[in-house]
Amino acid sequence: GENVEQHPSTLSVQEGDSAVIKCTYSDSASNYFPWYKQELGKRPQLIIDIRSNVGEKKDQRIAVTLNKTAKHFSLHITETQPEDSAVYFCAARISGGYNKLIFGAGTRLAVHP
Amino acid sequence: ETGVTQTPRHLVMGMTNKKSLKCEQHLGHNAMYWYKQSAKKPLELMFVYNFKEQTENNSVPSRFSPECPNSSHLFLHLHTLQPEDSALYLCASSQVNDDEQYFGPGTRLTVT
Numbered sequence: 001g002e003n004v005e006q007h008p009s010t011l012s013v014q015e016g017d018s019a020v021i022k023c024t025y026s027d028s029a030s031n032y033f034p035w036y037k038q039e040l041g042k043r044p045q046l047i048i049d050i051r052s053n054v055g056e057k058k059d060q061r062i063a064v065t066l067n068k069t070a071k072h073f074s075l076h077i078t079e080t081q082p083e084d085s086a087v088y089f090c091a092a093r094i095s096g097g098y099n100k101l102i103f104g105a106g107t108r109l110a111v112h113p
Numbered sequence: 114e115t116g117v118t119q120t121p122r123h124l125v126m127g128m129t130n131k132k133s134l135k136c137e138q139h140l141g142h143n144a145m146y147w148y149k150q151s152a153k154k155p156l157e158l159m160f161v162y163n164f165k166e167q168t169e170n171n172s173v174p175s176r177f178s179p180e181c182p183n184s185s186h187l188f189l190h191l192h193t194l195q196p197e198d199s200a201l202y203l204c205a206s207s208q209v210n211d212d213e214q215y216f217g218p219g220t221r222l223t224v225t
Contacts, residue, residue, distance in 0.1 A: 032212050043216040099144055100169055103156040
């Protein structure tokens with residue numbers, strides 16, 4: 001079946017450094033790729049998303065890039081802060097299904113002061 | 114509370130019990146979802162409802178039975194569960210033609 005692979009599973013950085021999380025997807029017809037952030041004990045929340053008709057999208061310290069040919073997309077966080085510490089999930093919308101998102105396994109990001 | 118609410122927040126049940134999880138969205142959405150979140154595993158989509166009609170059943174065992182009486186409410190009826198069903202069950206909602214899904218806080222289920 002369709003799947004999304006996410007790497008790394010854990011990531012530890014110093015405050016102020018950049019963090020990059022990468023995902024690959026299998027459905028070449030996928031056209032929507034959201035990123036969710038889940039803080040400890042809280043619900044997942046959308047932080048940024050990208051559609052297949054663009055290659056990059058930026059929102060302040062967060063950016064997402066998409067390579068459709070290689071079927072991978074990445075989340076970039078610059079100038080990391082301790083409040084960025086959370087689990088980040090990537091997802092891809094599967095073609096042919098109503099609103100069906102397939103999620104990656106998550107990356108636990110720790111930002112150390 | 115606004116957004117998406119779920120009750121109960123925590124549930125412990127034996128394998129022979131019957132219980133129900135409730136989800137309510139206050140966002141005027143018309144699509145609702147059940148997800149299972151287990152430790153170190155991807156979020157697993159279980160069911161999708163659009164305009165109260167089930168459009169997706171992701172090969173979920175019949176011991177999980179969803180119900181969507183209207184666009185604002187979603188239930189997950191549980192019976193004869195197994196210990197491996199212990200997980201965080203998340204509800205989400207969206208507009209059918211919109212991509213962003215809004216999640217509830219989840220129900221932490223423990224099957225003993």
